[in-house]
Amino acid sequence: MSGLFLKGEKKERAGVYRRHEQITNNGVASAMNGVFCIPVHADFGPVGEVQKITSKTDLYSLYMESGTIDAAAALFSAGANTVYLYRLGTGGKEGSVSLQTTTSTNAVTLKTKYPTALKFSVTLKQKLGDATTKELSVYNGATLVEKVSFVAGTGVNEAANLVEAMKDSKYLYAELASGESGIMQTVTQQALTDGAAPNVTTEDYSNAFNAFEAYAWNVMILDTVEEDVKTLAKTYMDRIHSNGALGICVLGETAGKSLATRLANAKAYNAPYFIYCGSGYYNTAGERVEGYLAAAVQGGVIGCKDSSTSIVHVEIPDAESCIEQLTNEQYVSAIKSGLLLLSEGQEGQVWFDSGVNTYTVLNEDDDEGWKKIKRTAIRYEAFDRINRTLEPLIGKISNTSDGVDNVIQEAKKVLAEMNREGKILDTYEFFEDTDNTHAVDYAYFIIRIDDVDSMEKIYLTYQFQYISQ
Structure with a gap:
């Protein structure tokens, strides 16, 4: 006897029965890309609170086209799916x-x-x-x-x-x-009788950063290139990363700063979670795009890109030409200093010249991969996806060998998925730390991952032979 059976059905007669279903990856957390946070100066909208915005239409509907809203709009133009936005300031008056x-x-x-x-x-x-x-x-x-x-x-x-x-x-x-x-x-x-805009101080940025801490995002953008605010951002990012946060921060530079100053400024941040954008450009309308807006455009491209691909030689949308023309030696100095610059391709493309973050002096436990935006993104993604996959198990499984095996199986699902996505090699391992075996209510594990870099340099050796006829 043969035939079909429904899921869970028990047949009376002996025989071979069949059904089919689609394989799903239930419980494996996906990558989080395109989620930003940004504090802004705006002429309208809620003051001193975070709003979740999911489209450019919603952005303009709530905040109107004013102040530094253009930085948030640039994120949606780059492909953002969510922007957590905070209108800076206190006080003000309604009309x-x-x-x-x-x-x-x-x-x-x-x-x-x-x-x-x-x-x-x-x-x-x-x-x-x-x-x-x-x-x-x-x-x-x-x-x-x-x-x-x-x-x-x-x-x-x-x-x-x-x-x-x-x-x-x-x-x-x-x-x-x-x-x-x-x-x-x-x-x-x-x-209407005249209202008044809220007063904005540097302290308001600290309030915004603290408010963002309650949300999950992968990139923070600033609507300013003021040094005082960037210093606050550094303090904030250092603190939340010491507590396990995984987001990065993209910074810009004031127009007209010398290359030497930009190199020194970028190098001072020295962390894989800071990207320092040091270039502006002319757009297709002939306008100069620099400062906070240039950083927002570049940060939008970086934050929306899947970690399986590099930003190296990725073009900047609507860019016509670079503001400055630099030498090969200057670009090399920028890479060594952790300064991300734009350059022009042979066909006139305006693109990222490299894929570096500001991490130039490595800590003892860090390898060279942490200097790359792409490889840092893969590693942060692995941290985040495994965390979100294992968190639902906390308090729900017994701390036994079976529970340990459950953790290993669930984590390996994430690693297998990242391997299929081309982000890590199939050499990954996830196993219990034999030097610290599970006991009471804790368990230690070791994860070994080989993340995949992009091909950024091609070396060609031409061999010729002169043969006289």
């Missing part, structure tokens, strides 16, 4: 305006949702061709940013209807005066 009924009674107060110095105004009028609907149009300067409709006319409470409709507004809150009702008065671009 507001009171709208009246036809009896000149204040009925509805409109107020900007966030502190801002932007100039908002509103127009309230009957919807063309519809006697039962009125529209409130919201302007930022001369630009219409939003239009809200509400039920109007005799026998309805227009003031209450307007307040209810404004609950979906992206820009304004509406508050109804106690007991007010009636027909709303028409207004044309009535200005």
Whole structure:
């Protein structure tokens, strides 16, 4: 007897039964790429709190196109899937305006949702061709940013209807005066009283960094190249890495700094989790892109790239030419100092000249691989994926030989997947430390990994022979 069986089904007759299913890799944590955090100066949006943004549309909807939002937008242009964004500052003031009924009674107060110095105004009028609907149009300067409709006319409470409709507004809150009702008065671009932007200090960056600590991200970008802020970033990154964090930080440089200064600045960071971008470029519109924005563009490319591929000779989007032309010796000095520079290819491409981070003086336990962005990314990825795969086992399995084998099997699934993805060789090992065998509630393991580098140098030996005929 033969035939098909359902999963879990028990047949009565003897025979060979079959079914098929797709192989899945359940429980193996995938790589985390394209997840950024960035503090910004913005003219709108929530102040002093982290917001999870997943698209450029959502970014502009919440923060508008202002301040250093262009740095966050560059991350999405590079392929970011998530950006944790923190609007810097404290204090500030909302703009507001009171709208009246036809009896000149204040009925509805409109107020900007966030502190801002932007100039908002509103127009309230009957919807063309519809006697039962009125529209409130919201302007930022001369630009219409939003239009809200509400039920109007005799026998309805227009003031209450307007307040209810404004609950979906992206820009304004509406508050109804106690007991007010009636027909709303028409207004044309009535200005809100001036608000004020939050005050931003260097300390606000420390607040932002601390807020980011509660989230999982792989790259932190700054919206400034000020030395004081970069110093704070170094202190923060050193601290969280000493506690086991795995994210990296991409820094930029002030326009016009000499190469010697840039070399010294990069070398001072000396850590695999710092990438120091020292080049600017001209974009296809002929504009100079440098400072924090150039670093954000380059950091976006780095943070979105899979660890199986190198950034070496990866082109910078929308770049037309480098701002400076350097010699071979200068590029060599940059590599030795941990300064990441751009160069031009023979066909005019603007690309990363190397794949170095700032780690130039190695600690005793570190090998040369830690100097490479690619190999550091693979190693951090292995740490992260194995951690996230094993964490659900904590407290759920017995500390016995069977429990040890369970840990080994689950971790090897991650390593096998990374091998299939071309990130490590198939020489990987994961086993219990025989010098520190499991006991009570702990177990020690050893992991051996050979990560894969990219081919960055090709040496060609041409051999010729002169033969006379």
